Amino acid sequence: MTDPRVDADAVLLASFGGPEGQDDVIPFLRNVTRGRGIPDERLEEVAEHYRHFDGVSPINEQNRQLKAALEAELAARGIDLPVYWGNRNWGPFFADALREIADHGHRRVLVLVTSAYTSYSGVGQYREDFDRALAATGLADTLELHRVREFFDHPGFVEPFATSLRDALAAAPAGTHVEFVTHSIPTRDANVSGDEHTAATGVAFGEGGAYVAQHLAAAEAILEAADSTDAPWSLVYQSRSGAPHVPWLEPDICDHIDELAADGVPGVVIVPFGFVSDHMEVMWDLDEEAIETAEGHGMHAVRIPTPGVDPRFVTGLVDLLVERLEGTPDVERPHRTALGPWPDHAPQGRAPASLPA
Known part of the structure; x- marks a missing residue:
């Protein structure tokens, strides 16, 4: 309202x-x-x-x-x-x-x-x-x-990602997989995200709560704006921290890249749409660890920019x-x-x- x-x-x-x-x-x-x-x-x-x-x-x-x-x-x-x-x-x-x-x-x-x-x-x-x-x-x-x-679905947030994704896929080998990546959070926190919205509107989000629902919806919006709705894609996570026994949202992007490589996928385009700028977790977890993981498998790998300015x-x-x-x-x-x-x-x-x- x-x-x-x-x-x-x-x-x-x-x-x-x-x-x-x-x-x-x-x-x-x-x-x-x-x-x-x-x-x-x-x-x-x-x-x-x-x-x-x-x-x-x-x-x-x-x-x-x-x-x-x-x-x-x-x-x-x-x-x-x-x-x-x-x-x-x-x-x-x-x-x-x-x-x-x-x-x-x-x-x-x-x-x-x-x-x-x-x-x-x-x-x-x-x-x-x-x-x-x-x-x-x-x-x-x-x-x-x-x-x-x-503003997860505002055009000003969606369009910069869409343009970069379109360009990255055009330069990638056929069959390249799109990795939409965001920060992992504890599963229990994800499940209750958006509860106030649900109480006010009656709209329930299911497993992963509003956090996961918003990311899935934003990914589809970016693919549509990029004219790339036929591209294979997944929602993956990064930067998990905390006690090992506490469940967090999965899969981790590096683990998922390992699985894609095992299935013969030739490349990945990493879309860091959980972030608005290229800060430390983008530069380290993605530019260092995720890219290194993909290149270690001989895969084509590129990380597109965040909106920044x-x-x-x-x-x-x-x-x-x-x-x-x-x-x-x-x-x-x-x-x-x-x-x-x-x-x-x-x-x-x-x-x-x-x-x-």
Whole structure:
């Protein structure tokens, strides 16, 4: 259900964050795994991925570029909204961003999270983070946060992948398999994803919940936009972590490539559609491990880019902001799957009725 228009006066670009030097790596990983009791010795195993790139995750610089692109697109449309940036796990942290927003006199904030799908880590955890940041800064009665909807099937997200997939398949051998890959999450978390949506609409998603349903729908939308609906494809996962006895979504992309090779498949095109930018998990888990696995079997292998700051993606994100500014009806909100448009999120912070007009 569409919320009424939001008379916002600022935008917050919210993301995961990443280290920007060797000394940042372990403190960053402690933030990522806070509350899980993981010793530094085990964190150092993951740290090696970052140390391979001099301890620098590309995600912060990518968000700087995305922030600049959003500012340029807003200015080109004559929309006077400043864009701020905050992260979950590394500076600038959400609390710092909220203080800056409030210090500049802003009160109603549109929040754009760099997560296209519904899951605890992509929705619920951010909501908890924002609540904590509002409480820690004492701004819960001052600021109001309005997150835009998940954009897994928005044309601005679908089209960049589709164009790259079409080009990659044209250059690949016949019989090449498309690997649509996203971040694995615990199966129990996947199964309950979208429960609030189900309670509100009666639409049930089955095994894997909304998280899996959205990815399957997005994959079909990308294939259709790429004129490649006859290509063989699978939904696969990467970056599993946590205790070995806890079930996570499968198959792992490297294991699946092994199976494809055993069946004589000549190549793979990897579509990292679980991500909006080429950050560490793309560069390591896919560009290093998955490509190495495929090439070890003598397979043709290519990983297509994420949207990053593709003009279509940036335009689509600003379209999402405008939806909230104008209270665009659902029937007018662009979407490429039967699951969309996904509903708006409830506001956080000061209640709308208590704010001055």
